[in-house]
Amino acid sequence: DAKTTQPPSMDCAEGRAANLPCNHSTISGNEYVYWYRQIHSQGPQYIIHGLKNNETNEMASLIITEDRKSSTLILPHATLRDTAVYYCIGGGRGGTASKLTFGTGTRLQVTL
Amino acid sequence: NAGVTQTPKFRILKIGQSMTLQCAQDMNHNYMYWYRQDPGMGLKLIYYSVGAGITDKGEVPNGYNVSRSTTEDFPLRLELAAPSQTSVYFCASRPPGTGDGRNQPQHFGDGTRLSIL
Numbered sequence: 001d002a003k004t005t006q007p008p009s010m011d012c013a014e015g016r017a018a019n020l021p022c023n024h025s026t027i028s029g030n031e032y033v034y035w036y037r038q039i040h041s042q043g044p045q046y047i048i049h050g051l052k053n054n055e056t057n058e059m060a061s062l063i064i065t066e067d068r069k070s071s072t073l074i075l076p077h078a079t080l081r082d083t084a085v086y087y088c089i090g091g092g093r094g095g096t097a098s099k100l101t102f103g104t105g106t107r108l109q110v111t112l
Numbered sequence: 113n114a115g116v117t118q119t120p121k122f123r124i125l126k127i128g129q130s131m132t133l134q135c136a137q138d139m140n141h142n143y144m145y146w147y148r149q150d151p152g153m154g155l156k157l158i159y160y161s162v163g164a165g166i167t168d169k170g171e172v173p174n175g176y177n178v179s180r181s182t183t184e185d186f187p188l189r190l191e192l193a194a195p196s197q198t199s200v201y202f203c204a205s206r207p208p209g210t211g212d213g214r215n216q217p218q219h220f221g222d223g224t225r226l227s228i229l
Contacts, residue, residue: 032215034217036217041200041223041225042222042223043116043202043204043220043221043222043223044155044202044204044218044220045220046217046218046219049215049217087154099145099157099160099170100155100157100218101157101171102147102154102155102156103154104152104153104154105154
């Protein structure tokens with residue numbers, strides 16, 4: 001699985017967009033980029049994933065650079081409930097067991 | 113739909129005791145995983161299974177055993193509990209990738225908080 005690098009912490013004002021960066025320069029061509037978050041000590045919650053193209057769902061948008069060496073998770077209108085640790089993970093090649101390697105993530109603090 | 117259910121939610125063990133952490137999923141997922149999370153750290157993979165009767169080691173398997181006799185259940189066994197195994201344990205499952213190879217995300221349970229004294 002690809003090694004990922006994320007800033008340890010970020011702050012965001014409520015109602016503003018939260019842009020969380022991730023570097024995954026060693027990602028291979030068939031590895032996906034996954035984003036999960038963990039609120040308090042709950043189980044990780046899936047947010048979004050993508051391979052090459054940008055992706056959007058009801059929770060967030062994922063922007064992947066053309067060279068696939070980095071990506072940005074965008075929470076368009078952050079709320080206090082989005083305060084969590086966000087994990088960027090490179091892995092999940094097709095046809096494998098899709099083991100995911102979690103780093104220490106980015107602790108996002110949303111403030112009033 | 114219950115998703116991934118882990119029991120117990122909390123447990124305190126004495127050194128040398130044994131126990132089984134239970135994990136059940138009702139989504140008919142063939143892939144299942146066990147992770148541990150130490151304070152302030154990310155999750156580390158202990159064992160995983162790609163289907164009933166098939167298991168394999170992850171990053172930190174020492175001190176643990178697993179079995180997968182059914183699609184629904186994937187119990188994790190600690191035979192001789194040690195203080196280093198104090199952690200939060202998460203179970204996850206996912207279905208196989210879709211026909212275009214696009215892998216599906218993992219669904220996690222709420223965890224078992226285990227303290228060994």
